[in-house]
Amino acid sequence: MKINGERHSLWRAIDQNGNVLDILVQSKWDTKAARRFMAKLMKKQMRVPGAAQKFLSAFSGISPHFRPRRHLMTAADHRFERLVRFTVWDHITAGTGLPATG
Numbered sequence: 843m844k845i846n847g848e849r850h851s852l853w854r855a856i857d858q859n860g861n862v863l864d865i866l867v868q869s870k871w872d873t874k875a876a877r878r879f880m881a882k883l884m885k886k887q888m889r890v891p892g893a894a895q896k897f898l899s900a901f902s903g904i905s906p907h908f909r910p911r912r913h914l915m916t917a918a919d920h921r922f923e924r925l926v927r928f929t930v931w932d933h934i935t936a937g938t939g940l941p942a943t944g
């Protein structure tokens with residue numbers, strides 16, 4: 843993000859409901875400081891970072907399944923590939939996703 847024409851890094855801590863717990867804006871990219879920020883926040887929130895780690899370790903294996911390399915295919919091929927991947931996902935999870943609306 844830019845503030846007064848200068849690039850800054852924005853780090854956000856978001857809970858499982860999508861609520862922003864805290865933000866950190868840095869004038870330079872400092873991963874170490876961002877990790878300290880997250881550790882301090884988790885301590886303040888009295889939560890164990892292990893739940894996030896469990897989610898991220900599982901999610902990192904699943905997420906590529908839903909992100910085909912779009913730059914290598916046409917829009918129609920991308921839509922079809924995404925449809926196939928979500929159909930496979932529904933089959934694997936036995937349709938336990940979000941309930942249908944209507």
